[in-house]
Amino acid sequence: MIRFLSVIIPLAILAASGAGTWWLLVNRPETKMQEVRPVLVQVEGTRLKKTSFPVVVTSQGMVQPRTQTTLLPEVSAKIVESSSNFKPGGFFEKGEVLMKLDPVDYETAVVVAQAAVAQAESMLAEELAKAEQALENWKALGRSGEPNALAMRKPQVAKAHADVASAKAQVLKAERDLERTTIRAPFAGQVLEQLVDVGQLVTSGTQLAKVFAVDYVEIRLPLPERGMRFLALPENYRDGSESAATANAEVRLNAVMNGKLASWRGRIVRVEGAMDASTRQIIAVAQVDDPYAKRSDGLPPLKVGQFVEAEITGETLQDVYVIPRSAVRAGNEIILISPKNTLRRVLVEPLVSDEKQIVIAANAPKAPQEGEVLCLTPIPFPADGARVDPVIDGKASTVGMAKSDATATKPVPAPKGGPS
Template sequence: MRFLLRAIRFILPIVVLGGCIVVTWWLLSNPPVQEKKDIPPTLVRVEGTTLNKTTYELRVRSQGTVQPRTRSTLLPEVSGKIIEISPSFRPGGFFAAGDVLMRLDPVDYETAIVVTQAAEAQAEVVLAEEQARADQAVENWRAMGRTGTPSALVSRAPQLAKAKADVASAKAQVLKAERDLERTTIRAPYACQVLEQAVDLGQFVNSGTTLGRIFAVDYVEIRLPLPERESQYLKLPHAFRDQNNPAEPALPVFLKSVIAGKTVMWEGKIVRVEGALDEQTRQATAVAQVTDPYARRADGKPPLTIGAFVEAEIVGEPLEDVYIVPRAAVRAGNEIILIDRPQNTLRRMTVDPLVSNEKHIVVSANAKKAPKEGDVLCLTPIPFPADGARVLPTVDGQIEAGPVKDGQAEPKPSPAVGKKETT
């Protein structure tokens, strides 16, 4: 009995191991038949638009700060106490050319006029006396029977010349005193606005004392850096030494700024281009001019104040035969994706834009690397597009047919909701 149990313990594992080997061999020799199915490729649904030649109204964008065309510091030419000052002589006050800003005490200068006039009268008397002495000397010289021309000393010519010079000097002193009296009234040199007031009523000022600062208000200027690519399509009014070759006429420019939370527009013109490039950016700088920026507008538009930051759009020449490509459809390196029909496959293309902004780029239809008219532009961003990959496009709102299966085209899917707007 004990021998039988030992035999079973020895033989049983060998039998089990052999059975596993047989089953494994049978399974490997008779594998199950796998059913094969053709899985259709998964197509990405994209949106596209047909490219057509058009005309692009170029607007070159720039920005700058409003500056006065003239800024001046008021300095008196004479000394005196301020006895009168205009109520408008405060920061923000306006004056027309020739308006009185302030007056200095004129008493000393009125006195100086009286004194100089007396000196002039005295010089006139001396001149008359000296003229009489000279005439008498010539008559005495001739009474002595002499002929010819008397010498200068005999005719008292030096004394007469000195008397005439004294009269001229006295008259000049009168004129100077009158000018000094006139200078006690300080007037606006041009139509201006007060930027700063430095003195007030009762203050004594010397010649050269700063009275305040003003700036002209007939027009303002804005320096606008020009991007190199877009500026080639602008007819800029460059200045030339040749007077027979005048500069181009002024270009219209539209200025925009935000005042009190509202966007305000002004219209101006490009009047000149500065003669030197900016040393840091290597860009040319155009100067825009806005006439009468402080005039009251019928539409209630606020004035264009000094120091305001404005965005500018300069009207350029229209670009003919171009494609306008939305910025969202442009990949890094100015690469776009085209959809070749009827296969609906993708094709990548690198273009060279003429101009661009944050909304779109403009591509010449006549360039070597440019799409053909009628090509379909893919508007849907695709992370890793591959040339030849098939897609399911919706072109200008029309859904293309699906992939071909068993010799028949699949039915078109329902229209996509919320089609992306293009410009």
């Protein structure tokens, strides 16, 4: 009996397990279908529109005086007087007396020279009288013909005339030296550096001060080659003719002073005749008139040696697209979004560009068409034909999405097995 049960029980268990398995296979649940929707990257876009764009070429440079010189005395003497404006930073006008040297020795020289003139004129009168007397004596002796030059004392008279001219020249020199004891300003300017003061003995060639003119200042601005063609630059030629530009390009100079942005208006007055050796760029010279005038905003004036950033106004471009710099990839590549919400990479050639935007011609052969959608969202690895979910000018794009989703949806069978 025990042996019988030991055989029957395992067989019964196997039969029950087989029957259960068969029942599960026969009565398994129906397979459910699941839809896997595509995962699309949401991007922002904008429709391209033709517009106009005023070209502004940026540059930078340092303010330089139009004239800077060192004052030197032409005579030797002690400084006896100095102007109150003869200090570093002091302003002066053209012809203003900046310094006086001791004039006593030069006043004495004028008197001595004038006395020499009187003596020379006296000797000339005496020689002229002797020449007349010599002529009378020649006639009184009854000689015929013309007397020779020596008999007429012509050499002595000529020497007397030369002595008078020389004495008068010495007077002019003495008076000029006396005038040079007064040091006058050669132009309206400002003292950059004072090198001497009252009581100091100076000689001809001693440096008195370094000064510069203040009627206007100049700024050398290197110009980028791409932006030069849109600027009205003055050009001078060897034959004296000038370029056809009727008006010089306007310049706005910006600098931060006392924590505030200050601006000055200027103009391009000339282009240097040689390219910069280090940058290989053309140098334009901007001029700002009366830089030391008092400003209404209370900011300090434009000073020599100050670093400024320049914005040069050029021509206005028509029928162009202005594209944000953030939407431009390396190599001047942009991404367009097709009506089916797929990506398309396009290479463009900028007319002008800066750190914020680039400008391309709408009529260029490979330029996008007006109304096409520009992708504004940076995409690390865009692929041509990749689908996206765009928001165009603030509105979600639904056109074409339903069709794309329908074609992209695929039934995927659920995993086989028992009910979950």
